[in-house]
Amino acid sequence: MDILKIEGLYKSYKSKKEEIKVLEDINITIEDGDIYGIIGLSGEGKSTLVRCINRLETLDKGKILFFDKEINEYIDIMSLKNKELNEYRKKVAMIFQHFNLFEQKSVYDNVKFPLTLSKRKISKEDKEKIISLLEILHLKDKINRYPSELSGGEKQRVAIARALVNNPSILLCDEATSALDPETANEILEYLRKLNKELGITIVFISHQMNMVEKICNKVAILSSHKIVEEGSLAKVFMLPKSDVAKRLIYSEKLNMKLDDKRGLRLIFDGNVNEPIITMLIETCKCLVNIYFADTRVSEDKAYGQIIIQLPYYEKDIDKVKEFLRLHNIKMEEINL
Ligand SMILES: Nc1ncnc2c1ncn2[C@@H]1O[C@H](COP(=O)(O)OP(=O)(O)OP(=O)(O)O)[C@@H](O)[C@H]1O
Numbered sequence: 418m419d420i421l422k423i424e425g426l427y428k429s430y431k432s433k434k435e436e437i438k439v440l441e442d443i444n445i446t447i448e449d450g451d452i453y454g455i456i457g458l459s460g461e462g463k464s465t466l467v468r469c470i471n472r473l474e475t476l477d478k479g480k481i482l483f484f485d486k487e488i489n490e491y492i493d494i495m496s497l498k499n500k501e502l503n504e505y506r507k508k509v510a511m512i513f514q515h516f517n518l519f520e521q522k523s524v525y526d527n528v529k530f531p532l533t534l535s536k537r538k539i540s541k542e543d544k545e546k547i548i549s550l551l552e553i554l555h556l557k558d559k560i561n562r563y564p565s566e567l568s569g570g571e572k573q574r575v576a577i578a579r580a581l582v583n584n585p586s587i588l589l590c591d592e593a594t595s596a597l598d599p600e601t602a603n604e605i606l607e608y609l610r611k612l613n614k615e616l617g618i619t620i621v622f623i624s625h626q627m628n629m630v631e632k633i634c635n636k637v638a639i640l641s642s643h644k645i646v647e648e649g650s651l652a653k654v655f656m657l658p659k660s661d662v663a664k665r666l667i668y669s670e671k672l673n674m675k676l677d678d679k680r681g682l683r684l685i686f687d688g689n690v691n692e693p694i695i696t697m698l699i700e701t702c703k704c705l706v707n708i709y710f711a712d713t714r715v716s717e718d719k720a721y722g723q724i725i726i727q728l729p730y731y732e733k734d735i736d737k738v739k740e741f742l743r744l745h746n747i748k749m750e751e752i753n754l
């Protein structure tokens with residue numbers, strides 16, 4: 418079932434002097450249970466998009482439809498007012514890069530806070546809910562601490578517990594791991610994965626860190642020039658990126674360097690190879706092969722994945738390499754990064 422459908426969304430900010438277009442014709446469908454990554458460079462409009470989903474912004478054009486499991490139908494979130502909007506925000510919760518905790522409140526009171534907004538008394542069930550979330554997130558021994566007494570990872574876990582206290586269907590994570598060191602960031606990913614699996618929460622994961630997205634998301638969309646340039650399953654987009662920006666984002670992070678004007682050849686293995694192809698290539702073509710990047714795994718003696726090699730300098734050597742690969746039925750694609 419699709420839990421969130423974004424259709425033809427346009428958003429711009431208008432100042433007296435100019436109009437800044439931030440999102441153009443965004444179409445995204447998120448299924449219940451997805452961990453959906455939205456990737457893009459700084460300023461592309463990622464945070465604006467989550468703010469639209471959370472109804473903190475209005476749209477210029479388009480629709481955002483949310484499947485409300487309580488009434489078993491889609492609601493157009495732009496039509497929501499006051500009480501309905503408050504109810505919607507309980508179902509679509511959010512965490513941020515800088516945690517946004519209340520410094521003067523304890524861990525327990527921070528997590529309790531969203532429940533106090535509805536002005537009803539905190540019940541025994543509410544208290545149990547808070548405790549169980551603190552248990553899931555391994556924070557029970559920190560229950561009376563204040564944010565200043567917590568590490569970054571612990572603060573983010575408190576923020577996650579607070580976001581979950583109203584049993585949301587969707588958790589929006591805007592750069593939720595960007596302020597953390599890699600080890601702590603991985604730990605937060607583990608918790609998010611666990612919450613997705615055990616509580617069935619759909620996660621929208623906004624990030625510019627490809628390695629984080631790759632670890633957790635099952636689907637991704639890539640924003641470039643304020644539009645979605647690529648969308649689909651993680652495997653499809655990361656293994657076979659089509660747009661230049663996707664290639665640059667995915668490879669340059671993996672390669673961890675800029676190739677500047679160097680030409681690369683991407684070899685794609687989809688189970689059709691069971692020979693040591695690179696060794697054979699070097700022997701047959703009598704040229705050196707510089708490997709930029711390799712991400713392959715062998716299953717039942719067959720290779721899957723990809724290798725990016727630098728193309729030889731001379732055209733005649735390039736022709737030889739390509740001919741060899743064609744003969745061995747290796748799919749290839751020339752790339753300039
Ligand atoms: N309230 C606002 N008024 C005017 N312009 C804004 C406003 N909020 C954001 N913008 C502009 O919209 C563009 C997109 O901003 P946004 O914060 O959505 O980008 P982002 O992809 O989240 O970037 P980052 O990765 O740096 O967080 C930027 O050019 C920004 O300056």
Ligand SMILES: [Mg+2]
Nearest residue numbers: 463464465592
């Ligand atoms: Mg942002």
